[in-house]
Amino acid sequence: MNLFENIRIALEALWGNRLRSFLALLGIVIGVFAVTALVSLGEMATAGITQNLESVTSRTVYVEPNYHSGFDVKRLDDDDVRALSRLPVDILPEVMLNGEYEKKPGDRSSITLIGTPGNAPATDHTIKLASGRYFTVSEANAGAATAILNDRAVTEIFGTHDPLGKRIKLVYTGGIRCEVIVIGTTEPLPMSFGASPAEVMLPTPFLWRTHPDAHLGKYEFFVLRLHGDADIKAVQASAERLLATRHSKDSLQFFNAESLKSALGNITIILQILLGAIASLSLLVGGIGIMNIMLVSVTERTREIGLRKALGATSEQIRAQFLIEAVVLTLLGGVFGVLLAAGVLWLVSVTVPFMHVFRLNPTTVILALSVSAFVGLFFGVWPAARAAKLDPIESLRYE
Amino acid sequence: MPSLVEIRGVTKVYRTGSAQRTVEVHALRGVDVDIAAGEFVAIMGPSGSGKSTLMHIVGLLDTPSDGSYRLAETEVAGLTEKQLALVRNRRIGFVFQAFFLLPRETALRNVELPLVYRGLSPADRRQRATAALEAVGLADRMTHLPNELSGGQKQRVAIARALVQEPDILLADEPTGNLDTRASDEVLALFDALHVDGKTIILVTHEPDVGARARRIIHMRDGSVE
Numbered sequence A: 001m002n003l004f005e006n007i008r009i010a011l012e013a014l015w016g017n018r019l020r021s022f023l024a025l026l027g028i029v030i031g032v033f034a035v036t037a038l039v040s041l042g043e044m045a046t047a048g049i050t051q052n053l054e055s056v057t058s059r060t061v062y063v064e065p066n067y068h069s070g071f072d073v074k075r076l077d078d079d080d081v082r083a084l085s086r087l088p089v090d091i092l093p094e095v096m097l098n099g100e101y102e103k104k105p106g107d108r109s110s111i112t113l114i115g116t117p118g119n120a121p122a123t124d125h126t127i128k129l130a131s132g133r134y135f136t137v138s139e140a141n142a143g144a145a146t147a148i149l150n151d152r153a154v155t156e157i158f159g160t161h162d163p164l165g166k167r168i169k170l171v172y173t174g175g176i177r178c179e180v181i182v183i184g185t186t187e188p189l190p191m192s193f194g195a196s197p198a199e200v201m202l203p204t205p206f207l208w209r210t211h212p213d214a215h216l217g218k219y220e221f222f223v224l225r226l227h228g229d230a231d232i233k234a235v236q237a238s239a240e241r242l243l244a245t246r247h248s249k250d251s252l253q254f255f256n257a258e259s260l261k262s263a264l265g266n267i268t269i270i271l272q273i274l275l276g277a278i279a280s281l282s283l284l285v286g287g288i289g290i291m292n293i294m295l296v297s298v299t300e301r302t303r304e305i306g307l308r309k310a311l312g313a314t315s316e317q318i319r320a321q322f323l324i325e326a327v328v329l330t331l332l333g334g335v336f337g338v339l340l341a342a343g344v345l346w347l348v349s350v351t352v353p354f355m356h357v358f359r360l361n362p363t364t365v366i367l368a369l370s371v372s373a374f375v376g377l378f379f380g381v382w383p384a385a386r387a388a389k390l391d392p393i394e395s396l397r398y399e
Numbered sequence B: 001m002p003s004l005v006e007i008r009g010v011t012k013v014y015r016t017g018s019a020q021r022t023v024e025v026h027a028l029r030g031v032d033v034d035i036a037a038g039e040f041v042a043i044m045g046p047s048g049s050g051k052s053t054l055m056h057i058v059g060l061l062d063t064p065s066d067g068s069y070r071l072a073e074t075e076v077a078g079l080t081e082k083q084l085a086l087v088r089n090r091r092i093g094f095v096f097q098a099f100f101l102l103p104r105e106t107a108l109r110n111v112e113l114p115l116v117y118r119g120l121s122p123a124d125r126r127q128r129a130t131a132a133l134e135a136v137g138l139a140d141r142m143t144h145l146p147n148e149l150s151g152g153q154k155q156r157v158a159i160a161r162a163l164v165q166e167p168d169i170l171l172a173d174e175p176t177g178n179l180d181t182r183a184s185d186e187v188l189a190l191f192d193a194l195h196v197d198g199k200t201i202i203l204v205t206h207e208p209d210v211g212a213r214a215r216r217i218i219h220m221r222d223g224s225v226e
């Protein structure tokens, strides 16, 4: 009586009652599906997000003054730009201010104003033009009243109309007004899900000249785009060192995508633990269902058990038969659950843009299958013991 | 020549009912029976006289309340559960009134069943089961399921299942009880042939003409041998 024989008997018995077997293992299917799908989904989301983040930011270091460090925030300036000039980076010094635009007289909405150098897309690859053009370096240096709108600003201000060549009335603090002409629009940022605020990009000198809150010759932050294969940690460390002589300790903040990634990783782990707990619960419930169905099966097959014993089966062999049947049942549930999860994950990967990386974590699959086998073993013990200790002649007489 | 089956003063008492009012049923009241190897014995007697009970004890499916049973000169009371299973598998073939075939398995698989517990290879099992089915005249019904067979054919499958074990004793408890005359004759002809082959056969029956086929009849009444 080998294992293969037992598995065959188990499959035949389960097939003989296929509807009931199927219903009995639904709990396990759902449990395994839940763990596998959710854990892998979490991973796919992380993978997708990090990949997008990477495409946008991984080769980028952000530098900005720490606004919480005190009242006297020392902003960045052109000397800082020069101080960093020996690093293998392109430097994009930017200004960021608040403002409003006027749709109709008396109807104003707030908008973020960003001052950039000319031809910024060449340096900052996260800026991708959707239409029109970016203002040139000479336009920027001249402080031309030219504006680039991000996707959100376009829909807020112009709806579905073509914004190119149109004018916008900007209103600053204190009621100062000026007009700019829209010459280009940008693509939405990946991962922004339309959540980024409405932004207008303008030449930095234009903001310095017109905006009352602007600090002439000062910048709110630097975007450092790394050259080639320069090491991001080394570059950030050099930048910190180079700027340390010009700014007091802790008055500057540095960011790169690596830190974002590890933060995301932490969230994923917490999520996975939570999902694991929920899934364990559903597996427990599924296991009790299996025990119930196995007890019913033992009772129903009392005569079969009696016959097998009459023909020479030992109690151990009967126990093994029912134990293996329970394990086969739950393992089948596990396999169905994993297949279902794989199907759903694949569907998600082809339909949800930021989860395009199909991931079916092999560790999760192995773990899910082992757990389902264990559930069968654990919840099969009692029914199998009942079958094993049945008296042959009483079982044969059972009606 | 020592007896194959040697039963001395065997009793069987069933206790039924609630804890306060137990009812004792004396199914066997001190039975002595000797059966030699190669004998064809019929056990007859009225319903409830203890024929099946005796049969189950002989077949090691049940244990006596008291008395001694020696099978092939071995005292059965001293055997463990595992040893009992082994003896059932190696030495005893059973044929029941209600056939007891596994409904989802083919005739061939049903006949293979005792060999499964003997640990034979699938090929070996198949070959022996095929031979046994041929011996009972069912070569053309191997792959049929029990519900695709007539009563007589089912009983012949059950006999093949017992034969495949090559047992020392073939026990048949009213094997023709569920069959019509023609099917009964087919089955009884098989027993006759087996007896001629030298098999030991113990057959329980109500029907005098079935009992007449045996070389010896043990009459039972009210738990005792007459």
Ligand SMILES: Nc1ncnc2c1ncn2[C@@H]1O[C@H](COP(=O)(O)OP(=O)(O)OP(=O)(O)O)[C@@H](O)[C@H]1O
Residues within 6 Å of the ligand: B014, B015, B016, B025, B026, B027, B045, B046, B047, B048, B049, B050, B051, B052, B053, B054
């Ligand atoms: N498990 C049991 N519990 C209680 N009493 C039992 C049990 N099995 C058998 N008996 C009783 O023991 C007696 C003998 O039963 P047995 O089955 O041996 O009779 P039998 O001679 O085979 O009858 P039949 O010809 O009807 O098959 C009967 O009175 C029966 O009621």
Ligand SMILES: [Mg+2]
Residues within 6 Å of the ligand: B051, B052, B053, B173
């Ligand atoms: Mg009887």
